[in-house]
Amino acid sequence: MSASPGKAVRYAYLVACVAGVLFFVMSVGLLGVWPKQVIDAQTAAMSPAHPLGLSASALRGRAIYGREGCGYCHTQQIRYLHTDMSRFGAPTLAWETRFDYPHQWGTRRIGPDLSRVAGTRSADLHFAHLFAPRSVVAHSVMPAYRGLFDGAADRPRQGARDLLAYLETLGRAREIAGPEGEAHARAGCNCPDDEMLQMAFEGAVNAHSARTRREGDVPALPPSTDLERGRRLFGDHCVTCHGETGEGDGPGAAALRPKPGTLVEHAYTDARLAEVLWHGVAGTAMPAWRDHPPADLAAIAVAVKALRADRPEPALPAELQELGARVYAANCVQCHGEQGDGRGTAAAQLTMAPSSFRDQRPSLDHALRVLRNGVDGTPMAPWTGRLGAPEIMAVAHHVRSFYEGGTR
Ligand code: HEC
Ligand code: HEC
Ligand code: HEC
CATH class of the missing domain: 1.10.760.10 (Cytochrome c-like domain)
Structure with missing residues (x-):
């Protein structure tokens, strides 16, 4: 027997040990350090200079989001798939979640993706939904989070407010960045000029189908009798x-x-x-x-x-016509518009569009109720302090006269 195999066997442990250590170092470098550097560099290059951080309330809300297990049913990552993009909007870029430690990307989608939920729903809807999902979405399987409330959906505790504050940050950074932000991100994108790059910046940032809008083209409905x-x-x-x-x-x-x-x-x-x-x-x-x-x-x-309840609709008595038009011109045009189309000079400033009386006609009873009580939660105030009973009656008739829909 020669000496060399014995020597090799004798040093085998050393060879295995050194190879093992080298392999370990290489893995950490290739799978840990290098990707982090690439992502960090890309995130820094694509991110706006000063993205908004989370407020103290939103940070508490994120802890509640984790604690309550929202992430088991909701993702926060829009993938590069047309099905995702058409439902939720632009795919999530790495910089959008740069403040997220630990991240809340989630793995399963039992409920919809939440990464663009900011500005999509009103606060009262969020609260009603968190308190009792089935009270607003008939067949929802989302659990009720009653513990965040003081017995009713309109009495949120601090926890529910914090959670809402957090939800209102989801997708916000990218929307605030606007078109310049998109251009900056596109320029800083170190991704190959392929389909992925196209998709990352294609279409609206937020395409949530339930998101409300005040303006924009509306396709006409096809005729139906169903x-x-x-x-x-x-x-x-x-x-x-x-x-x-x-x-x-x-x-x-x-x-x-x-x-x-x-x-x-x-x-x-x-x-x-x-x-x-x-x-x-x-x-x-x-x-x-x-x-x-x-x-x-x-x-x-x-x-x-x-x-619609089919009641006989009273006509405007002749003696009230002139009074109605006068009261309307003096008090209502700035919001509801001279033509009753809801496009008064103040309309754009309001959180909610004033009704267009040309497109919808309230019953006389309803119009009177609105004028006496206002509409809680909107800029429409009660008028009993400023207008007498005959004036209220006259103007209620007057707003009904704008309607363009005929008798239907
Ligand atoms: C068991 C799964 C489940 C859990 C846990 C869950 N959800 Fe949901 N969530 C759903 C489903 C399903 C829907 C869709 C039906 C609906 O709107 O209720 C939904 C809808 C929503 C929506 C409306 C989304 C949209 O695009 O309109 C929000 C917001 C939401 N959930 C937030 C939360 C929060 C916050 C938590 C944790 C406190 C949570 N969910 C926990 C299943 C879940
Ligand atoms: C989460 C609760 C909610 C759901 C679900 C909902 N609505 Fe509404 N709807 C409202 C609220 C709140 C308003 C605003 C009322 C106002 O204008 O004062 C409204 C307004 C309307 C109006 C305009 C009313 C007006 O007089 O200005 C119509 C029409 C309407 N909804 C129809 C529907 C139809 C049809 C559906 C189902 C496809 C639906 N809504 C589902 C809450 C809801
Ligand atoms: C500050 C703006 C503002 C002024 C001023 C104002 N309104 Fe309104 N009004 C609104 C808004 C906003 C709504 C929508 C509320 C809603 O849809 O629930 C509304 C709703 C109404 C409605 C209910 C329409 C419906 O279909 O349910 C009537 C009726 C009405 N206004 C009449 C008047 C009359 C009459 C005057 C003047 C005496 C007047 N408003 C002045 C903002 C205003």
Whole structure:
């Protein structure tokens, strides 16, 4: 037997040991250190110079988000897939979650992705939903988080407010960065000029289909007479808030400000219903329903029209006509507009668009109620302090005269 195999065997432990250490160091370098450097460099290059951090309240909210296990059902990462992008918006870039330690990306999507939820829902809707998800979304499997409230959806404890503050940061940084931010991120993107790069910056940053808008084109609804289908869809999606009969008294309505519209008390033009379903009602809990097929929206519109209580509608008595027009011109035009189209000079400043009386006509009773009590949660104030009973009666008649939808 020669000496060399013996020597090799004798040093084998050393060879294995050195190889092992080398392999370990190489793995840490290749899988840990190097990717972190690449990501850090890319994040720094793409991120706005001073992205907004989280407030103390939002930080507490994030801890609650972790504690309550929201991440087991909700992701916070929009993937480079057309199905994700059309539902939620632009894919998540690394810099968007740079303050997230530990990150809340999540792994399963039982509920929708939340990474662009900021500005998508109103606060009252968030609270009603967290308190009792099924009070607003009929078939929801999301658990109720009653412990965050003091017995009712409109009495959130600090925990619920913190959680909301956190939710309102999700997607905010990228939206605030705006078009310049997008251009900066695109320039700093060290990604190859391939499909991925295209997709990262394609389309709207936030494409959430329930997000309300105040302006924008609305596709006309196709003609429909499918009342039965409309009623079923109304039952699935609208009854929770608007109630079976459209009185605005569904189980979710109690905590909402303003309350859901009283559909029984209104005549609507087709254009108005198309607008409400496509855009939602900005500044209120009324979500948009853009992701529903046009034929379904048309059927829902048929069902909404069928809810209107068929009462004889009183005409404007001749002696009140002039008074009504005068009171309107003196008090209402700045919001509701000279033509009653809701485009008064102050309208853009308001959190919620003033009603366009050309597109929707309240019943006389409803108009009187609104003028006496105002609409809680909107800029529409009560007028009893400033107008006498005859003036209120006259102007209530007057606003009804703008309607362009005929008798339907
Ligand atoms: C068991 C799974 C589950 C858990 C846990 C859960 N959710 Fe949900 N969540 C859902 C489902 C399903 C929906 C869709 C139906 C609905 O809107 O209720 C949803 C919807 C939502 C929405 C509306 C999203 C949108 O795009 O309109 C928000 C916001 C939300 N959840 C927040 C939370 C928060 C915050 C927590 C933790 C406190 C949480 N969820 C925990 C399943 C869950
Ligand atoms: C989460 C609660 C909620 C759900 C669900 C909901 N709405 Fe609404 N809806 C509201 C609120 C709040 C308003 C705003 C009321 C106002 O304008 O004062 C509103 C307003 C409206 C209006 C305009 C009313 C007006 O007089 O200005 C229409 C029409 C309407 N909703 C129809 C629907 C239909 C159809 C559905 C189902 C596809 C639906 N809503 C689902 C809460 C809801
Ligand atoms: C500061 C702006 C503002 C002024 C001034 C104002 N309104 Fe309004 N009004 C609103 C807003 C906003 C709404 C929408 C509330 C809603 O949809 O729930 C509204 C709603 C209404 C409604 C209910 C419409 C419906 O279909 O339910 C009536 C009726 C009404 N206003 C009449 C008047 C009259 C009459 C005057 C003048 C005496 C007046 N408003 C002055 C902002 C204003």
